[in-house]
Amino acid sequence: xxxxxxIRWGVLGPGNIARKFAEGLKSVPDAELVAVGSRTLAxxxxxxxxxxxxxxxxxxxxxxxxxxxxAIYVATPHPMHKANTMLCLAAGKAVLCExxxxxxxxxxxxxxxxxxxxxVFLMEAMWTRFLPYMVKLRELLAGGAxxxxxxxxxxxxxxxxxxxxxxxxxxxxxxxGLLDVGVYPISLASMILGAPAEIASLAQLGxxxxxxxxxxxxxYAGGEMAVLYTAVxxxxxMEAVIMGADGHIRLHSPWxxxxxxxxxxxxxxxxxxELPPEGNGYNYEAAEVGRCLREGAAESxxxxxxxxxxxxxxxxxxxxxxxxxxxxx
Amino acid sequence: xxxxxxIRWGVLGPGNIARKFAEGLKSVPDAELVAVGSRTLAxxxxxxxxxxxxxxxxxxxxxxxxxxxxAIYVATPHPMHKANTMLCLAAGKAVLCExxxxxxxxxxxxxxxxxxxxxVFLMEAMWTRFLPYMVKLRELLAGGAxxxxxxxxxxxxxxxxxxxxxxxxxxxxxxxGLLDVGVYPISLASMILGAPAEIASLAQLGxxxxxxxxxxxxxYAGGEMAVLYTAVxxxxxMEAVIMGADGHIRLHSPWxxxxxxxxxxxxxxxxxxELPPEGNGYNYEAAEVGRCLREGAAESxxxxxxxxxxxxxxxxxxxxxxxxxxxxx
Numbered sequence: 243x244x245x246x247x248x249i250r251w252g253v254l255g256p257g258n259i260a261r262k263f264a265e266g267l268k269s270v271p272d273a274e275l276v277a278v279g280s281r282t283l284a285x286x287x288x289x290x291x292x293x294x295x296x297x298x299x300x301x302x303x304x305x306x307x308x309x310x311x312x313a314i315y316v317a318t319p320h321p322m323h324k325a326n327t328m329l330c331l332a333a334g335k336a337v338l339c340e341x342x343x344x345x346x347x348x349x350x351x352x353x354x355x356x357x358x359x360x361x362v363f364l365m366e367a368m369w370t371r372f373l374p375y376m377v378k379l380r381e382l383l384a385g386g387a388x389x390x391x392x393x394x395x396x397x398x399x400x401x402x403x404x405x406x407x408x409x410x411x412x413x414x415x416x417x418x419g420l421l422d423v424g425v426y427p428i429s430l431a432s433m434i435l436g437a438p439a440e441i442a443s444l445a446q447l448g449x450x451x452x453x454x455x456x457x458x459x460x461x462y463a464g465g466e467m468a469v470l471y472t473a474v475x476x477x478x479x480m481e482a483v484i485m486g487a488d489g490h491i492r493l494h495s496p497w498x499x500x501x502x503x504x505x506x507x508x509x510x511x512x513x514x515x516e517l518p519p520e521g522n523g524y525n526y527e528a529a530e531v532g533r534c535l536r537e538g539a540a541e542s543x544x545x546x547x548x549x550x551x552x553x554x555x556x557x558x559x560x561x562x563x564x565x566x567x568x569x570x571x
Numbered sequence: 572x573x574x575x576x577x578i579r580w581g582v583l584g585p586g587n588i589a590r591k592f593a594e595g596l597k598s599v600p601d602a603e604l605v606a607v608g609s610r611t612l613a614x615x616x617x618x619x620x621x622x623x624x625x626x627x628x629x630x631x632x633x634x635x636x637x638x639x640x641x642a643i644y645v646a647t648p649h650p651m652h653k654a655n656t657m658l659c660l661a662a663g664k665a666v667l668c669e670x671x672x673x674x675x676x677x678x679x680x681x682x683x684x685x686x687x688x689x690x691v692f693l694m695e696a697m698w699t700r701f702l703p704y705m706v707k708l709r710e711l712l713a714g715g716a717x718x719x720x721x722x723x724x725x726x727x728x729x730x731x732x733x734x735x736x737x738x739x740x741x742x743x744x745x746x747x748g749l750l751d752v753g754v755y756p757i758s759l760a761s762m763i764l765g766a767p768a769e770i771a772s773l774a775q776l777g778x779x780x781x782x783x784x785x786x787x788x789x790x791y792a793g794g795e796m797a798v799l800y801t802a803v804x805x806x807x808x809m810e811a812v813i814m815g816a817d818g819h820i821r822l823h824s825p826w827x828x829x830x831x832x833x834x835x836x837x838x839x840x841x842x843x844x845e846l847p848p849e850g851n852g853y854n855y856e857a858a859e860v861g862r863c864l865r866e867g868a869a870e871s872x873x874x875x876x877x878x879x880x881x882x883x884x885x886x887x888x889x890x891x892x893x894x895x896x897x898x899x900x
Binding site: 392393395397399401440442443444445446454455456457458459460461465466467469471473475476477478479483485487489490492508563 | 721722724726728730769771772773774775783784785786787788789790794795796798800802804805806807808812814816818819821837892
């Protein structure tokens with residue numbers, strides 16, 4: 243891919259999150275949104291008009307086969323990620339796939355093996371990880387700003403009205419807090435401490451059988467711990483605190499789309515670090531895909547596919563403790 | 572007890588926490604510190620000189636039998652609470668016993684049965700519960716300020732230097748975070764939601780076999796949850812958030828000796844509520860004992876003995892999950 247050429251994006255599934263991505267893409271100078279695919283042309287046209295997208299497709303397959311598209315953002319509901327992503331990969335398109343990456347780890351492994359066999363770029367759209375203040379967080383931790391990390395506390399929960407047929411509550415759509423928003427604190431803990439050695443968790447399963455609120459305790463090989471919780475029927479503080487032997491760092495609410503953290507070094511004055519995103523924040527994950535494509539990399543070093551599998555395995559272990567399965571599993 | 576007479580207090584075990592209590596007692600108009608008992612007269616004298624206490628005893632038994640004393644504050648290390656409290660109860664003295672009340676629930680039940688048989692006043696010294704802002708919290712919750720409580724998050728952890736012979740790390744002294752400071756968030760959750768139906772927890776046990784950091788998830792009969800953690804080798808934020816269906820309340824750091832909370836009603840502006848204690852805060856538990864004694868009550872309705880047993884049972888269940896026992900058990 244020539245340096246001068248823009249990365250040509252297509253959006254698969256023109257819903258709310260796709261709107262945010264399309265908005266974010268406007269802040270990526272070397273990328274452009276050229277196509278959108280939906281199950282109906284009417285929906286594709288509606289999105290296309292809204293975001294001035296020239297190429298509109300009334301099926302996902304047409305989008306996947308559009309030779310004017312380099313990369314596709316898969317923004318459908320969770321249970322469709324696997325099939326949609328593989329469709330695009332099969333057509334040789336780079337894929338940025340929304341979180342949760344798939345419904346479970348076996349599906350994630352299958353999709354990732356498929357991409358690796360073909361040498362096609364694939365990344366989980368854990369956009370939070372690419373925000374400037376999250377880049378800074380990794381620098382601070384790597385630089386020993388708070389010493390070895392000992393504990394992590396993080397939450398992400400909101401209060402939605404109960405709707406048994408809605409995406410958040412319908413098991414057929416992969417409902418529940420865990421996969422929708424619980425994955426954020428779990429991915430944060432994974433970024434910092436890797437895969438947990440032990441997990442203890444409990445959930446309140448609602449009338450439709452999916453988790454309305456849940457909490458997890460992770461313990462790692464070195465004795466480090468993470469304390470995480472999530473909900474779709476309870477508003478939580480949406481904060482994260484990383485506690486080290488020599489201080490702690492607070493990611494201010496709402497940390498998952500954060501701008502500000504406070505570094506509290508032990509025995510020294512706290513330091514407020516404000517790094518708001520340019521653009522709406524979704525631009526950074528798109529920029530990362532572009533960077534990787536230009537370098538010919540099939541994976542991002544920041545959000546690698548082995549870690550995506552690991553996070554999905556953690557989600558599976560948690561659901562296993564609750565005995566919660568989805569109908570399509 | 573005549574209204575005009577002051578409650579005459581004795582302190583059993585003149586350590587750090589006894590100093591705070593003695594300081595607090597200065598702010599209780601209808602109480603006075605008249606006696607101190609230690610294992611050596613020298614220690615009793617030292618404390619007596621510091622706080623101007625007239626009656627000094629070189630044994631706990633002498634203090635218990637001092638007929639100029641109405642109530643005794645038991646401030647020895649955890650494993651001694653049971654014997655010390657029963658010594659005082661046997662002599663007919665009202666007892667305010669430091670937390671953790673005992674090492675385990677069987678001991679708590681034994682001490683409490685002993686007090687109840689004798690009709691002698693007994694209370695756990697969970698002083699946080701009597702602070703003005705905690706009284707206000709109970710009023711707000713009872714008044715429906717945030718609707719039904721759905722989740723509680725709370726922590727209490729600090730970073731001590733590792734000392735295998737020190738109180739915090741020595742299993743013979745009931746060491747570990749759980750009994751020393753973990754009991755605070757657990758007691759808070761108990762105050763609001765009662766006894767958990769289910770518990771999931773993990774701990775990092777240090778070289779001496781006691782918990783250096785630990786986290787607990789509680790689930791209650793109505794689906795409510797609590798997410799709590801504690802540590803003696805990691806500084807934690809020391810915050811508490813009570814999340815309801817219609818808003819949440821944040822108890823600001825350090826909440827266990829707190830002064831300020833913020834009420835966040837759903838859809839309305841947050842309200843900061845500042846209620847600093849008069850005195851050092853330890854005065855309120857002493858005042859509660861005095862109030863009960865004047866009313867002839869054998870228990871406090873705010874920190875009742877059945878709840879003390881319930882909290883000790885929760886601590887036992889948690890330790891059971893870790894397989895952590897103390898040598899004296």
